[in-house]
Amino acid sequence: MVMVEGRSPPNGGNFNVVDFGAVGDGVTDDSEVSGKIIAPDRENFGSGTKFWLTFTSVNGLILSGDGDVDGYGSSWWGSCNKESDCFGRPPVLTFNSCNNLQVSGVSITNAPRNHISITNCATVTISNIKIITPDTTPNTDGIDIAQSTRIQIQHSDIQTGDDCIAINTGCSYINVTGVNCGPGHGISIGSLGENQSEGTVEEVHVVGCTFTGTQNAARIKTWQGGSGYARKISFEDITLHESMNPIFIDQYYCEGRGPCKNQTSAVAISDISFIGFTGTSATEAAVQLDCSESVGCTGILLDRINITASPNKKTEIYSTCINAHGTSSDSNLPAVPCLLP
Known part of the structure; x- marks a missing residue:
């Protein structure tokens, strides 16, 4: 068992895990995180270093324990005065081309940017973890997934x-179950199609999750001018506690670079289900289906929706639509009359 406690080595140096008990024989359990691992501050992180704890091309990795991995993000957050400043900050844990990966039990706090980044991975289970960073911190996604398949995120x-969880292009068969999200920006598909690129996401299923005080809850976001698809996606049995934008398809996303220009091509959105939403919305437009004027959304289903205004709100909530097609149950609250076959 590797057990490292204290701050990371100075000047961007490295620990040799062999010195802490790692064997690497494929038999010995040496993947437990115990105690607390703290990243170096920005000044001592190492010039040109883009990552902190990185695992590449490791099959069958099990990372577990009850320890805390602290990214010491407070030394980085103040430098992110504009969007371009944010991207030089390192994620805490990066898994690249890792198959049959398991992560469980650990806490990950104060990330400079993403807490967990998963890229080009297959068959991953993340369960019973905690991610904690102040809600004012910029671009600190909880779990960021790209170009990966068969990912399970459970009970965390x-x-x-x-974003609590961001599901980016090249992802398929992603299952999220029993996650408590908030504060944060919700669980997001995308963004997809930036700079006329192709984005593809399919078979994403979010079940039994709770959103508390989030900026969004269930969101799909794409850029105008892109191509590709987001399809076969479902959000089911969702609980809301004063969450803003509970149901939101946004095909006019442009990340503060507005006004967003309407273009003739767009990522095609189809076969999207929102089922069993209950709780309160902190915004009046609880259901927003803002689809591309040229491509539109098809196969949208809303059923068993019971979203009410937050107790301190005096106004009624409502739904909005742009070029969205599908079905909405008559009993849904708010009603979504703009959905037409």
């Missing part, structure tokens, strides 16, 4: 300053 608590 995520509090962050950006």
Whole structure:
């Protein structure tokens, strides 16, 4: 068992895990995180270093324990005065081309940017983890997934300053179950199609999750001018506690670079289900289906929706639509009359 406690080595140096008990023989359990691992501050992180704890091309990795991995993000957050400043900050844990990966039990706090980044991985289970970072921190996604398949995220608590979970292009067969999200920006598909690129996401299923005080809850976001698809996606049995934008398809996303220009091509959105939403919305437009004027959304289903205004709100909530097609149950609250076959 590797057990490292204390701050990371100075000047961007490295620990040799062999010195802490790692064997690497494929038999010995040496993947437990115990105690607390703290990243170096920005000044001592190492010039040009883009990552902190990185695992590449490791098959069958099990990372577990009850320890805390602290990204010491407070030394980085103040430098992110504009969007371009944010991207030089390192994620805490990066898994690249890792298959049959398991992560469980650990806490990950104060990320400079993403807490967990998963890229080009297959068959991953993340369970019973905690992610905690102040809600004012910029671009601090909880779990960021790209170009990966067969990912399970289960029974975890995520509090962050950006998306609790971001599912990016090249992802398929992603299952999220029993996650408590908030504060944060919700669970997001995308963004997809930036700079006329192709984005593809399919078979994403979010079940039994709770959103508390989030900026969004269930969101799909794409850029105008892109191509590709987001399809076969479902959000089911969702609980809302004063969450803003509970149901939101946004095909006019442009990340503060507005006004967003309407273009003739767009990522095609189809076969999207929102089923069993209950709780309160902190915004009046509880259901927003803002689809591309040229491509539109098809196969949208809303059923068993019971979203009411937050107790301190005096106004009624409502739904909005742009070029969305599908079905909405008559009993849904708010009603979504703009959905037409």
